Amino acid sequence: MTTELDRWERREITAFTVLPYALLAISLLLTLLARPEHLPAVLGLAASAALWLLRPGKGLHYTVLMALTAALVALAPFFGLFAFIGYPQAFLYLSGRGRYAGVAATATISAVAYLGGWAGIEAGAWWEWLTVSVLSVVLASAFFFFADLTHQRNDRLKEALQENADLHAQLLIHARAAGVLDERQRMAGEIHDTLAQGLAGIITQLQAAEHTMDRRHMTTAITLARESLAEARRTVHAVEPSLLAEAQLPGAVEELAHRWSQTNEIAATVTTTGDARPMHPDVEVALLRTAQEALTNVAKHARATEVTLTLSYMEDLVTLDVRDDGSGFDPTANRSPGTRHGGFGLTAMRHRLQRLTGHLTIESEPGAGTALSATVPAIPPQPTA
Structure with missing residues (x-):
């Protein structure tokens, strides 16, 4: 409706x-x-009127235009046709009582044309000109009054439609926020009832077996389980990952790679290019989670000896590239859950990136390693109130 x-x-x-x-x-x-x-005066005045029309304005523009029109009508009655533009011009460029003054001026000038120009009035048609002028002013003013009411009603309608659109947008925002909160609460309950309790049980069992198994591996397992439990609890409370709470994204990725390298005894190198700067928390969490899942896949399936992670900051995008020299695979082959790129981790990565209008690409072939690239918009952090 507004568009129409x-x-x-x-x-x-x-x-x-x-x-x-x-x-x-x-x-x-x-x-x-x-x-x-x-004729020379008529041509000069007509040219002047055409040039004056090229510079629309307010009161002065309208006054000069009516003066030129009056002179043309006085010399040549046919310019009474041109005098009609005084009405729409008054509506466009004047306001309030000025519009009705423009209507009166236009009606008075048009009345001169009706009586054959200035020569007809000089011949004694003053009363006729005055009568026609008054009638024209009354009729034109009445028309303008109703036209102005219609215009005001259209303005109010547009304002109401705009308010309705704004309200609709606010309702969508609130509905989306309510949906996000509901999903977060559902996921929090599932994590609390499954993952968090399971990890707590792992810690209890490993501590009980610590005295009978290799202490180094047992200590590493306990540390990893405790970190996972802490991350699960942070997720329940909708808090950013602990690595991001302690450092910005480049530092968090470096710390993640360092811990992973020590645990899995695989060399990991992190490089940051471009203007490293804070990003929206959702962007940083998405890239950090992608790095975690990619490194987990390398440790489980790749049999690699070296991994490189490259974090690239561009003007509009941020990308994370993870490359390994492992066994690789055929990305076009059918994959089932449990394989390197058939489990739920990859699906979760894609969904997390797609929520930010980002995307995930994977390049690999058997025996040639794997390259994973995650790209998201460079969304700056929201300003604090």
Whole structure:
């Protein structure tokens, strides 16, 4: 509805812009066919009116235009056609009582044309001119009054439609926020009832077996389990990962790679390029989680000896590339859950990136390693209130 009103207004403004030149041309043509006595003056005034129309404005523009129109009508009555533009021009460029003053001026000038120009009035038609002027002013003023009411009603309608659109947008935002909160609460309950309790049980069992198994591996297992439990609890409370709580994304990725390298005894190198700067928490969490899942896949399936992680900051994008020299695989082959790229971790990575309008690409072939690239928009952090 708003679009239709805007389209109608644009057409109306275009018509009012073209109309003065069309009426001026028609009036001049009819005048030339009638061979007026003051042709040079008529041509000069018509040219002046055409040039003046090129610089639309407010009160001064309208006053000068009406003066030129009055002079043309006085010399050549056919320019009464051109005088009609005084009405739409008053509506476009004047406001309040000024519009009705413009209506009165236009009606008075048009009345001169009805009586055959200034020569007809000089011949004694003053009363006729005055009567026609008064009638024209009354009728035109009444028309303007109703047109103005219609215009005001359209403005109020547009404002109401805009308010309705704003309210609709706010309702969508609230509904989306409510949906996110509901999903977060559901996931928090599942994590609390499954993952967190399971990890707590792992810690208890490993501590009981610590005295009978290799202490180094047992200590590493306990540390990893405790870290996983802490991350699960942070997720329940919707808090950012502990690595991001302690450092920015480049530092968090470096610490993640360092811990992973020590645990799995695989060399891991982290490189950061571009202007490293804080990003929206969702962007940093998505990239950090992607790095975690990628390194987990390398440790489980790749049999690699070296991994490189490259974090690249560009003007509009941030990318994370993870490359390994492992066994590789065929990305086009059918994969089932439990294989390197068939489990739920990859699906979770894709969904997390897609929520930020990002994407995940994987390049690999058997015996040639794997390259994973995650790209997300460089969304800056929200300003604090």
